[in-house]
Amino acid sequence: MLATLSVIHVLISAALVGLILMHSGRDAGMGGMGFTPTSQGGTHIVEKNLTRLTLIVAVLFVANTVALYRLLA
Numbered sequence: 566m567l568a569t570l571s572v573i574h575v576l577i578s579a580a581l582v583g584l585i586l587m588h589s590g591r592d593a594g595m596g597g598m599g600f601t602p603t604s605q606g607g608t609h610i611v612e613k614n615l616t617r618l619t620l621i622v623a624v625l626f627v628a629n630t631v632a633l634y635r636l637l638a
Contacts, residue, residue: 570633577626584619588612 567633567636570629570636574626574629574633577622577629581619581622581626584615584622587615588619
């Protein structure tokens with residue numbers, strides 16, 4: 566179980582780093598590429614979905630970290 570959670574932790578970590586690096590400043594990154602229309606809030610739909618996905622992966626990362634801690638403690 567420990568080995569499985571460790572491998573999952575590495576994969577989630579890599580995914581989280583990749584997702585965070587996709588976020589950039591106001592007119593850069595996935596949301597600023599200009600191929601999607603802006604929504605009412607002024608941010609691109611792609612950027613909103615990227616933020617949602619990043620939050621989901623971050624929650625999975627925290628949950629996996631807690632599970633690994635419980636196994637090791």
